[in-house]
Structures are given as C-alpha cells and as structure tokens.
Amino acid sequence: xxxxxxxxxxxxxxxxxxxxxxxxxxxxxxxxxxxxxxxxxxxxxxxxxxxxxxxxxxxxxxxxxxxxxxxxxxxxxxxxxxxxxxxxxxxxxxxxxxxxxxxxxxxxxxxxxxxxxxxxxxxxxxxxxxxxxxxxxxxxxxxxxxxxxxxxxxxxxxxxxxxxxxxxxxxx
Amino acid sequence: xxxxxxxxxxxxxxxxxxxxxxxxxxxxxxxxxxxxxxxxxxxxxxxxxxxxxxxxxxxxxxxxxxxxxxxxxxxxxxxxxxxxxxxxxxxxxxxxxxxxxxxxxxxxxxxxxxxxxxxxxxxxxxxxxxxxxxxxxxxxxxxxxxxxxxxxxxxxxxxxxxxxxxxxxxxxxxxxxxxxxxxxxxxxxxxxxxxxxxxxxxxxxxxxxxxxxxxxxxxxxxxxxxxxxxxxxxxxxxxxxxxxxxxxxxxxxxxxxxxxxxxxxxxxxxxxx
Numbered sequence: 101x102x103x104x105x106x107x108x109x110x111x112x113x114x115x116x117x118x119x120x121x122x123x124x125x126x127x128x129x130x131x132x133x134x135x136x137x138x139x140x141x142x143x144x145x146x147x148x149x150x151x152x153x154x155x156x157x158x159x160x161x162x163x164x165x166x167x168x169x170x171x172x173x174x175x176x177x178x179x180x181x182x183x184x185x186x187x188x189x190x191x192x193x194x195x196x197x198x199x200x201x202x203x204x205x206x207x208x209x210x211x212x213x214x215x216x217x218x219x220x221x222x223x224x225x226x227x228x229x230x231x232x233x234x235x236x237x238x239x240x241x242x243x244x245x246x247x248x249x250x251x252x253x254x255x256x257x258x259x260x261x262x263x264x265x266x267x268x269x270x271x272x
Numbered sequence: 273x274x275x276x277x278x279x280x281x282x283x284x285x286x287x288x289x290x291x292x293x294x295x296x297x298x299x300x301x302x303x304x305x306x307x308x309x310x311x312x313x314x315x316x317x318x319x320x321x322x323x324x325x326x327x328x329x330x331x332x333x334x335x336x337x338x339x340x341x342x343x344x345x346x347x348x349x350x351x352x353x354x355x356x357x358x359x360x361x362x363x364x365x366x367x368x369x370x371x372x373x374x375x376x377x378x379x380x381x382x383x384x385x386x387x388x389x390x391x392x393x394x395x396x397x398x399x400x401x402x403x404x405x406x407x408x409x410x411x412x413x414x415x416x417x418x419x420x421x422x423x424x425x426x427x428x429x430x431x432x433x434x435x436x437x438x439x440x441x442x443x444x445x446x447x448x449x450x451x452x453x454x455x456x457x458x459x460x461x462x463x464x465x466x467x468x469x470x471x472x473x474x475x476x477x478x479x480x481x482x483x484x485x486x487x488x489x490x491x492x493x494x495x496x497x498x499x500x501x502x503x504x505x506x507x508x509x510x511x512x513x514x515x516x517x518x519x520x521x522x523x524x525x526x527x528x529x530x531x532x533x534x535x536x537x538x539x540x541x542x543x544x545x
Contacts (some may be wrong), residue, residue: 104294105348107390107453108338111298112355114449115305116441119362125438128428131416132371135378137410139362142385142401149394155462155489156499158471158510162518165395166509168404169522173529175409179416180536186420187539194427199493209533223535 109150116143130185130192134178139170182224297341303333306443312367313435331363350389358384369430375413379406388405393502418450439541471510472502 116139123136128253145164182192189196311327314320325433334439335356342348361380368374372477382405389398405470432438477482501507511519 101544103459105351106459107298108352108355109392110344110453111301111450112358112385112388114446114453116362116381117449118306118446119309119359121442121445122313122435122438123366124395125437125441126366126432128431128433131420135297135365135409135413138405139365139378139381142405144298145397145401146385146388149389149392149397152394153392153500154459156473157465157468158473158507159465159468161394161397161501161507162471162515164394164399164508164520165507166518168397168400169526172404172408174411174427175404175527176533177401177536178531179412181531183419183537184417185311187323187392191426191428192420193426195428195433196481197285223538225535226538245530267495 106150106154110147113143113150114142116146119143128194130182130194131179133194134182138171138175141167172188188189223259273378295451295454295456298454300449301334301337302443302446302450302489304330304337306439306446308368308496309363309442310435312363313432313439329359335360347391351388354387354391358388371417371429372414375410376377379410382406394499395502396504396507434528440485468510468514470513471515472528473506474498475509 120136120138120140122131123139125134127133145167147162148160149165150160152158152164184198186192241253301401308330311323311330314323338356340351342352358381361377361382361384363377365374368377383466384400386398386402386406389401464484464486466480466484469475472479472484474485476482477537486497488495506518
C-alpha cells in the first residue's frame with residue numbers, strides 16, 4: 101500500500117465528512133439532517149480502515165466496528181425521536197423546535213404549526229408481569245402462586261433437615 | 273505496556289519509504305468541489321438551472337482531474353471510480369429536492385464507500401456497513417418518511433439555512449484536512465505496535481511473548497500479503513482478546529438504545545378525562 105493511495109483515500113473520507121457537514125448545516129428536514137450525520141460517520145470509518153491497512157493491524161477496524169454500533173444506536177433513537185416530535189407538531193421542520201435554543205433570538209414569523217397548544221405528555225414504560233405489592237392477587241394466578249410457595253417451603257424444610265442430619269453426623 | 277525487551281522508541285519499521293505529496297493538485301480539487309457544491313445548492317435548492325449546470329460541469333472537471341492523477345492500473349482505476357461515485361452520490365444527496373431522492377443519493381454514496389472498503393480488504397466492515405446503513409437505516413428512514421412526509425413538497429424541503437456559510441465552513445475544513453494529509457512527511461512511517469499483540473495482522477506464533485514477523489522488501493508477494501489485515505478471523509481474534517471489554521460495552525449500548533427507541537416511539541397515553 102503506497103502513500104499516494106493512503107492520501108487519496110484520506111481525502112475521500114474528508115470529502116464525505118464535508119458533504120455530511122454541508123447537509124447537516126443547510127437542510128431543514130429532521131430526517132435529512134440525521135442522514136447527513138450518517139454520511140459524516142461513514143467518512144470517519146473509511147479513514148479508520150485506511151489507517152488500519154496502513155499500520156498493518158486490526159485496531160482501526162475495531163474502531164470502525166464501534167462507529168458502526170454507535171451509528172446503529174443513533175439511527176434507532178433518532179428516528180424514534182423524529183416520530184415522537186412529529187406527533188407533537190405535525191411537521192419535520194427543525195425550525196419548529198427553535199424554542200429549545202436561546203430565547204433571545206427573534207422568533208420565526210411563520211413559526212405557527214398545528215397542534216402547538218397540545219398538552220405535553222412524556223413516554224412511559226408499560227409495566228410487565230405481576231405487581232408483587234398489588235392486593236388482592238388475581239384469582240387466575242392464586243393457584244399457581246400457592247403451588248409455587250408450597251414447593252418452595254417443602255424445599256426449605258428439606259434443606260433444613262439435610263443440614264441438621266449433616267450436623268449430627270459431624271458431631272458423631 | 274510493552275512485554276518484549278525492546279526499547280519502545282526503537283521499534284522496527286514496518287514501512288518507511290519517503291512520502292511525496294501532491295499538495296497543490298489536491299487543494300485545487302478541494303476548491304473546485306466546494307464551488308461545485310455551492311453552485312448546486314444555491315439559495316434554496318436549484319433555483320437557477322444555469323448555476324446548477326455550471327456546478328455539474330465543475331464537478332465533472334474535478335472528477336477528470338482526480339482521474340488523471342492516478343496510475344493507470346486496474347485496481348487504482350476501479351478504486352477511483354468508486355470514489356467518484358461516492359462523492360457524486362453525496363452531492364446528489366445534499367442537493368436533491370425530494371427526500372426520497374436524497375435517500376437514494378445517500379445509499380449510492382454509502383454503497384460506493386463500501387466498494388472502497390472492499391478494496392481495502394476490510395470485508396467484514398464493508399458487509400456490516402452495507403447491512404446497517406444501506407439496509408437498516410434506509411428502511412427505517414423510508415418508514416418514517418411514509419409516516420411523516422406530506423404529499424406536496426414543503427417549504428422546509430426546499431429552503432436551506434445559510435448555504436454560503438455552510439459551503440465555506442465545509443470547504444475550509446476539507447482544505448485543512450487535505451493540507452495536513454498531503455504535505456510531504458505528514459503521514460509518518462509505520463512502526464510495529466506491540467502494545468496490542470493480538471491485533472497485529474501477522475501476530476506470529478506466540479503473540480505478546482515472541483517478536484512478531486516484520487515485513488521485508490525481499491519477501492515474495494504472497495508473504496507480504498500476510499501483513500494485510502484482511503481476514504475476518506483476525507478481526508475476531510483482536511475483538512475478543514485485546515478489545516473484549518469494549519465490544520461488551522458496545523453490546524450494552526445497543527441494548528440500551530433498543531429499549532430507549534421502544535420507549536420513545538410509543539404513542540402517548542390518552543387522558544381518561
């Protein structure tokens with residue numbers, strides 16, 4: 101692998117990064133801004149792999165795997181956030197969320213979107229399984245619970261008797 | 273950290289030939305590309321056909337210039353084709369009006385970059401990138417687009433925030449990158465890294481205990497090919513020895529992100545009132 105090849109590929113990685121930067125700074129659609137971020141990440145992982153080959157070890161490729169992992173996580177989270185933001189204001193425009201930035205900036209005159217006065221709500225995890233503190237226990241689960249607890253008690257008794265036996269043996 | 277009785281400042285050189293940069297050519301290329309990107313962007317996407325055509329012409333000139341600067345061998349020509357296709361896909365991505373066309377440009381850019389990765393013998397990374405970016409990301413993106421995109425193009429699809437500043441910032445960044453990689457002597461000769469013994473492409477029979485083999489110009493091509501980090505088994509060896517903790521952490525991050533995505537994407541609960 102000669103030097104001019106390394107240099108060309110590093111410049112290619114830089115070009116991909118710069119394209120992603122332009123896209124991120126100029127685009128106003130939330131989804132396209134997020135895709136620009138992914139372009140920047142792919143430029144970075146190209147650089148890592150070129151250096152991995154140049155240095156003749158796998159360290160750069162491991163870092164590229166890390167970048168890929170984080171990119172996948174970011175894709176999942178970002179698109180889920182886009183969906184929940186869209187539910188709130190029914191637009192993909194990033195300037196609809198200007199109020200999250202500095203408040204001293206002048207407001208966008210055309211920044212009225214349907215559904216802006218909606219009540220805010222926050223995400224919740226759905227509870228799963230039985231609530232151990234809930235009384236009364238649902239009648240469908242009663243038999244199972246009794247069975248399990250009796251099984252547990254009998255096991256406890258068994259272990260107690262066996263330990264007592266071993267103690268007696270030791271004393272003997 | 274170095275287990276071998278070798279002075280870390282005196283490690284054997286892996287490849288030490290002097291680097292000849294072609295600085296002026298690459299800087300000219302960068303300026304051409306920056307101008308082409310601005311002409312294609314304009315204020316709001318493609319307002320004047322003339323400017324867009326001149327931007328495309330500038331891009332063609334830049335591509336031709338890049339093509340003539342490489343040696344005419346099969347491998348480098350194919351690599352240059354992939355590179356030009358990747359940059360063209362990226363430019364199409366930032367200048368397309370329709371979000372779906374932009375997504376196609378993104379897919380082109382990423383797939384061509386994967387072609388370059390294949391030629392760098394990073395087969396596993398190339399395949400994984402194709403699956404994650406061109407597969408998963410594009411699919412999720414299209415789902416969200418179907419969910420949220422209006423039938424007609426909206427104001428925010430066509431209007432841009434300050435394209436002049438963005439193009440200037442990106443061009444100067446790229447200028448700095450190109451300068452720092454193409455000045456002679458900026459890319460240092462490579463020394464053997466013994467701190468991660470299992471991550472070497474050719475770790476030898478006893479990694480970390482005996483001296484690993486070092487490439488020698490007298491070796492044959494097959495012997496030199498041993499020193500290319502191209503085996504997926506080698507990547508796995510490095511991943512599960514030297515970088516085991518990092519890989520476990522990456523798995524944890526994936527799990528947390530999955531749970532977070534499920535929580536965030538749920539429908540908000542309706543109030544009973």
